[in-house]
Amino acid sequence: MQAVLTLTRSTVGQKVVVAVTGVILFGFVIGHLAGNLLLFVGPEAFNAYAAGIKGNPPLLWGTRVTLLVSVVLHVTFTMQLARRNATARARGYQKPRKDQITTYAARTMILSGPLLFAYILFHIAHFTAPGLDLGGTFHPENVYANVVNGFRTWWVSAIYIFANFLLGLHLFHGGWSAAQSIGAQSPKYDALKKQVAVGLAVFVSAGNIFIPIAVLTQLIGSADQLARAQAAFETEAVTEAATGAEEE
Amino acid sequence: MSDDTIDLRLHVWRQRGPGDEGRFADYSKYAKRISTHASFLEMLDVVNERLAADGERPIAFDHDCREGICGMCGAVINGVPHGHRTLTTTCQLHMREFQNGAEVFVEPFRATAFPVIEDLMVDRSSFDTIVQAGGYVSVRTGAAPDANEIPVPKQIADRAMDAAACIGCGACVAACPNASASLFLSAKLAHLNLLPQGQPERYRRTRAMLAAHDDAGFGGCTNHRECEAACPKGISTDFIARMNRDVIVASLTDKDGNLI
Amino acid sequence: MELDARCPTGDIEKRWDRHRFELKLVNPANKRKFEVIVVGTGLAGAAAAATLGELGYKVKAFCYQDSPRRAHSIAAQGGINAAKNYQNDGDSVFRLFYDTVKGGDFRARESNVYRLAQVSVNIIDQAVAQGVPFAREYGGLLDNRSFGGAQVSRTFYARGQTGQQLLLGAYSALSRMIAAGKVDMYNRHEMLDVIVDDGRARGIVTRDLVSGKIEAWTADAVCLCTGGYGNVFFLSTNAMGCNVTASWRAHKRGALFANPCYTQIHPTCIPPAGEYQSKLTLMSESLRNDGRVWVPKSASDSGKDPRSVPEKERDYFLERMYPAFGNLVPRDIASRAAKRMCDDGLGVGPMVGDKRLGVYLDFADAIKRDGKKIILEKYGNLFEMYQRITGDDPCEVPMRIYPASHYTMGGLWVDYDLMSTIDGLFVLGEANFSDHGANRLGASALMQGLADGYFVIPYTLGHYLATKGKNPLGADSTVAKSAVKEVEKGIAKLIDIGQKGSTHPDEIHRQLGTLMYDKCGMGRNAKGLKEGLALIPELRERFWKDVQILGSGGELNTMLEKAGRIADFLELAELMCHDALTRDESCGAHFREEHVQEDGEARRDDENFAHVAAWEHTGDHAAPKRHVEKLDFEYVKLSQRSYK
């Protein structure tokens, strides 16, 4: 019992939970980006990927639950820690303390985090549920079209670009920080660890930012591609209707 | 030599007690012709003698060894605990590090767990409380085996010594944006948790000292590493990672070492 | 009165064992009924408080710092001796005993020193078990070095922070007992008096340094572990707060003060740079292994850049005066030679007052010989420390060094059981006079403090308690109350004078220090000592007329703290001069210029002075009374030391 309390009540334990959930979320955003990069392969590949996920409920719901739990724990404990840390110096310095080596990213975790949270809500609302009709006709299965149509609206893209810049910041500190928090430290790999963490943060952030830019610059989402994507569903609808008719 | 002096625009935090609001006092007129060979505390001594000559209450500050080892001194000087020179305590900071005419603000270490006693003097007994919670090896006087019966690999002994070099000054807390004492705590833990002598009580110690740290009202670590930059003894934040590891093991095992 | 140390007799190897057997024991069930006060939490005090707590006594411990871990012991750098003979180089308990008696120039008690050497081995065991990270060899076993000119390697060390690590070890044991409720710790409390009634110590009176509250604490026995009085010289390597107050107040209550004139001056300290100088920093003596000590031959060169002084204009005075040992002569000899040079106007560095206080310690030749890299490997840390303080790089400009007061061998007189002449008042560590005679060898103060605290007092105190029983007088007894009143009166008097006074306490302390370095420092003579005895009362009078103290007694008041300590130093200083004057011989660190051998070495007078001089306080303005304890040397033959 005491052991569990150490994990959920102590400053270190809470930080460990934040780190573990952070790593899970980090892992997810990497995978998420990898999937999204299929946008560059073509509408068929991307929509097939989307359909593949939806067609696999255990994977879909497993991921969703894991993510939900992770986000809830991540947010709960970061907020608890933040509140605690705010009281640890009730009376602040009258002449501001000078930072020596901490980074902008580290100082702004408490801003980038909640903003990310808002963004995540928006992001889910946009593409998953209920699915916002932002700039085109929302089609629950033509994800490719939804992405392209969504990002065609400049302010939607701007939100995504900004949010992913924040994500980059969050992970710039978070990646290394998580390793430190769970005690993954050894003089031999420390330099490498930092490089990998920062590298992944840049990859995720830059990759995600590249997508709306690619849409805005017409690198992806040409009329032809959209038509192909749409066509796939139309034929599907036709065959569906046909088979439906047959059953009748 | 005699003309190696500087004038400072000196502002010192004055606070009569924990209940007092406190304020900066401008002591520029008392901080003229300060020898550059004097230490920071000797500068304060000089200011204090001049204040006393004017019938003003001297600035209260803690100090004892004045060689950078007892850990009693400490103030935030221009926003940096122990001043801007790295690996240096306040008592070892010398006035040659300051330009003539420099503006200098001196403030106490600030943390809820370090209440101000007066002026620059703060109460750091929370550090003692942390050690009392488990910062020892339970060995009775006279019960020890021959010293060489416990061989300790040199690298381990050296690493333990790196951690044990902590002087308990509290600059890490003062520097931390969260007023966390993680660096101090982790140094204390690493010293004993690394050595073979410390193994039997390792996880109990880790749990207990961490709990004492948290109870004292210190913040938690968010890996800014400001503590490491301020630490006069160069204690590394690697020890914090090591502590976190021990906390994880301590959280996942029970008193008998079984997985819970 | 001939003092009796109650040393056991017979075979020296068996004395302590037999004595321990003969000591009475306290019934384990009764231990928690006994209360013990321990003042001071340095090596001696922390070790004693922790061990007594473990044994089951109810302990109250006091220190003036904000934490017991900050006691002055923390500053010891070099190491701690123990007769482990791990190096197989011929060390033994007997050899350590022999070296210590001889090093003390035959002015210490054989029985005590032998016991010290015996328990030295247990100290290392204890410290290692506590987790003190001593230096190790690659095989994992303990490393040793040779220290302070010893012919064997018996010094254990933890980098340059041995004192810190040993103190942290003792502090951890103390913390464990505090957590267990066996020891109550009172930080930021200064002891200002001993409560004595009917010849027995009943407790102490303290002042809470934060609130100013004066309070009486009573117990069945009191242990003073309050360190040395080197700060009587104002500038010393001691921590700023080191004081004689606890010992002195005990002295005034009837404890004899032994050999106050035995003070050690360390040659390799960083010299004062100006009037504002508050303390001096010690640098390891090992520097003299490679550095060459010199001053310019002509005073006209003393203000110049040393690099511009040509070789033939330099006087390598230690090499000239002591060709065999050269720069490696013992501490006292090196110190005296350096002071002589400076007194003759040949000192170097900044003018402090009317003199330059410093001599060069030059590494240029060593760097030429071995290369900068090798020298930095050996002394890098010390060079850095020097540079941090002085701003000079010793690789470029010769270091400057000057001797400074470092350790005091004198202290309250104690018997073999470490009990003073007040019943139930025990004195441990540097505060007592016991084991180092007229000169302390390097790395043996830490050993003594821990020996007293861990391994001697637990036995001897038990015997005392078993014999004497409980002290019935509590904090509300009339004796305790009147002791509190007296202390309050003393403080009121100081505050009263202080409100009108105009001389800062530091100023008086500085003057006392200069006077003591001059008259009762490294070299002493009858004329100077008599001058000192005339000048000190004058200074004391000035103090009591004109010392300035702002604020009141009922609050944090650093000026009051200082003034109180200085008042006691002013009285001690006089006693030191009396002692130095009556000890009409040279021995160890006590160097009387009248008693010099042909070659400039100290000349002892064993016929008349092979004794301990212990002084009795006879009243505030009365001459102190001298008692002697004869010293017999059965195992170490009296001989003159020679370093030519």
Ligand SMILES: Cc1cc2nc3c(=O)[nH]c(=O)nc-3n(C[C@H](O)[C@H](O)[C@H](O)COP(=O)(O)OP(=O)(O)OC[C@H]3O[C@@H](n4cnc5c(N)ncnc54)[C@H](O)[C@@H]3O)c2cc1C
């Ligand atoms: C720079 C330096 C280096 C040294 N290096 C070595 C070395 O390498 N090896 C070696 O063996 N020795 C060394 N010594 C000597 C050695 O450090 C000391 O002699 C020894 O540590 C003294 O220990 P102690 O426990 O007797 O007293 P201290 O450590 O001085 O402790 C005194 C305690 O008494 C308390 N106290 C004092 N007065 C009062 C009062 N009035 N009321 C309440 N509390 C009081 C203090 O708070 C403190 O806790 C060195 C000394 C110095 C100055």
Ligand code: HEM
């Ligand atoms: C895409 C989603 C997210 C990822 C990948 C992610 C990742 C991480 C990682 C790896 C850490 C470092 C953990 C540590 O050092 O212990 C971290 C810390 C943090 N996260 Fe997130 N996070 C995400 C979302 C959020 C959200 C939604 C919040 C909102 C409240 C948030 C708030 C924080 C805060 C405040 C910290 C700092 C904790 C600290 O250092 O004290 N994060 N995050």
Ligand code: SF4
């Ligand atoms: S870790 Fe460093 S800064 Fe913190 S208390 Fe120890 S020595 Fe001071």
Ligand code: FES
């Ligand atoms: S006064 Fe001891 S470390 Fe500064």
